[in-house]
Amino acid sequence: MTSASQGPSPVEPPSPQRAGPPLIGIDLGTTHSAIACWQGGEPRLIPNALGHTLTPSVVSVDEAGHVLVGQAAQDRRISHPQQTAEVFKRAMGSAKRFRLGAREFGPEELSSLVLGSLKRDAEAALGQAIHEAVISVPAYFNDTQRKATKVAAELAGLRVLRLINEPTAAALAFGLHRRNDETSFLVFDLGGGTFDVSIVELFDGVVEVKASTGDNYLGGEDFTQAVANALMQQLGLTPQRLEADGQLRNRLHGLAEHVKRALSTEKNVRGRFAWDGQERDYALDEATLETLCADLIARLRSPVERAVRDSRLRPDALSHVVMVGGASRMPLVRKIVTRMFGRFPDVSIDPDHAIALGAATQAALIAQDEALSEVLMTDVCPYSLGVEVSEQISATQSVHGLFSPVIERNTVVPASRTGTYHTVADGQRVLALNVYQGEHRFVRDNVHLGSLTVPVPPLKRGEVTVEVRFTYDVSGLLEIDATVVNTGETHSLALLGNASSLSEEEVAQRKDNLARLKIHPRDDMPNKVVVTRLERLYAEHSGPLREAVGRVLTEFMAALATQDPEHIARDRKRVSQWLEQLDVSPLGP
Numbered sequence: 001m002t003s004a005s006q007g008p009s010p011v012e013p014p015s016p017q018r019a020g021p022p023l024i025g026i027d028l029g030t031t032h033s034a035i036a037c038w039q040g041g042e043p044r045l046i047p048n049a050l051g052h053t054l055t056p057s058v059v060s061v062d063e064a065g066h067v068l069v070g071q072a073a074q075d076r077r078i079s080h081p082q083q084t085a086e087v088f089k090r091a092m093g094s095a096k097r098f099r100l101g102a103r104e105f106g107p108e109e110l111s112s113l114v115l116g117s118l119k120r121d122a123e124a125a126l127g128q129a130i131h132e133a134v135i136s137v138p139a140y141f142n143d144t145q146r147k148a149t150k151v152a153a154e155l156a157g158l159r160v161l162r163l164i165n166e167p168t169a170a171a172l173a174f175g176l177h178r179r180n181d182e183t184s185f186l187v188f189d190l191g192g193g194t195f196d197v198s199i200v201e202l203f204d205g206v207v208e209v210k211a212s213t214g215d216n217y218l219g220g221e222d223f224t225q226a227v228a229n230a231l232m233q234q235l236g237l238t239p240q241r242l243e244a245d246g247q248l249r250n251r252l253h254g255l256a257e258h259v260k261r262a263l264s265t266e267k268n269v270r271g272r273f274a275w276d277g278q279e280r281d282y283a284l285d286e287a288t289l290e291t292l293c294a295d296l297i298a299r300l301r302s303p304v305e306r307a308v309r310d311s312r313l314r315p316d317a318l319s320h321v322v323m324v325g326g327a328s329r330m331p332l333v334r335k336i337v338t339r340m341f342g343r344f345p346d347v348s349i350d351p352d353h354a355i356a357l358g359a360a361t362q363a364a365l366i367a368q369d370e371a372l373s374e375v376l377m378t379d380v381c382p383y384s385l386g387v388e389v390s391e392q393i394s395a396t397q398s399v400h401g402l403f404s405p406v407i408e409r410n411t412v413v414p415a416s417r418t419g420t421y422h423t424v425a426d427g428q429r430v431l432a433l434n435v436y437q438g439e440h441r442f443v444r445d446n447v448h449l450g451s452l453t454v455p456v457p458p459l460k461r462g463e464v465t466v467e468v469r470f471t472y473d474v475s476g477l478l479e480i481d482a483t484v485v486n487t488g489e490t491h492s493l494a495l496l497g498n499a500s501s502l503s504e505e506e507v508a509q510r511k512d513n514l515a516r517l518k519i520h521p522r523d524d525m526p527n528k529v530v531v532t533r534l535e536r537l538y539a540e541h542s543g544p545l546r547e548a549v550g551r552v553l554t555e556f557m558a559a560l561a562t563q564d565p566e567h568i569a570r571d572r573k574r575v576s577q578w579l580e581q582l583d584v585s586p587l588g589p
């Protein structure tokens, strides 16, 4: 189980001639993140302190109160589950809090720690400060989730040049903007926690996302969970047992992840799992995996069908079907896509790299780097945005709670649209504008985004007219202005009950709190990774192996205590080699 992978061409410090700030793109992923820079006419991935191009989106706080991000934090998931947070992207925009030891963090704060870590890696590689970046978000992220992403960036000291929908970034990575002819891409993006399908079209030098659908709650993690459930039964474990033992649950999850990935290249996987002095065999094959995941596979179908329908294109009119997101490596996922389109999808770019590479390409497009042809980018709003209304159906009867879209789904953004509304009662003094997003006729089935109370003059019903303007920008942020036509007065929307739309003071306050956190020194990261890996092995195993790991750990701690960089580096090499020759699969490093 490794998240290390090398980028196609290593990033270099900038040449003295290159003026302007670095053009940076970030894939802030559910399970891992990546950062890329536009250099020498192409996007290049930037490795982290460990030389890996993927940084696990995991945060942990160690005994000394140091914050760890990435591999070291991921390794602590098993040995220190109470001090480690992961998959927090799923909670973006919610009020959920994550307790890490004595501290509590919101999802945007945890994301800001990941962004900060990527920023420092890029600064170290480029030898330049980084202040802005293009950051990717799932196309299906709503307004609140996008705002939370912007807050996360702000907390990390990054200005968001643009939030780019992940499939748009992917299409750019596959070179959509380089094609001369009219073309359309279907981007099938199955990540760790989200599933996005987009149809991106190039027409007359303009890139447009024609349709964007997906499922916010479907991703590789669900496949891992399905495998974990099957393994739990095979091993004779119960949900109650796992609930009571976080460490065992994490180990089983790690095993499930290993088995799932192994089944991407092998037909059968078998092994032995030991816990609490017990040991049992497990085995899983391709066909069983397909049965276990049948429901999940079925759920992949409808967003694809909806995207094709929304784009008004025939499936055979699509020039390319490209697959991104780590979970698109699963053969059963590729099989269903091949079956749906009657052809093989394009998998030529590493599915874990495409989005960061595309985001850096977007940064370059914004800066109009001379290496790129003149391409205009447009995007669409992936859902309808509108207000709650009442409709009179007879002289005495009205239906309340209806949804009146102002900006329709798949409208090209930036968009500004106006809806006209009237009062419904005589002497009505206020018009309550409740803003929703969604596709359902009744607002109760849609997502409430916020409310605005507009005072109106008390006239007869229908005599007051209010024009409501929705402005939706390329970063997916929504502004609402309501003008009372009778008086000319305008009111703007302040979103209420929005957990992650922070005031400036709140951002400053939170930034201050985060600045006080001790971030583990970047230079020391390789040592920290060795220590956490040893600690993890110690926690996972028993008997002679545990004893040996304990001894090596003590030796390495002694080497660290000398504070002699050369001695430490020598010992780290020795310990790393020792770790490599250990056969501790499936949970080995």
Ligand code: AMP
Pocket: 029, 030, 031, 032, 190, 191, 192, 193, 219, 220, 221, 224, 257, 260, 261, 262, 264, 325, 326, 327, 328, 329, 330, 351, 352
């Ligand atoms: P993301 O980081 O959001 O792109 O998605 C990572 C997801 O891809 C995780 O759920 C991984 O389990 C999954 N994944 C990565 N590599 C493989 C593989 N070789 N086979 C199956 N799933 C994989």
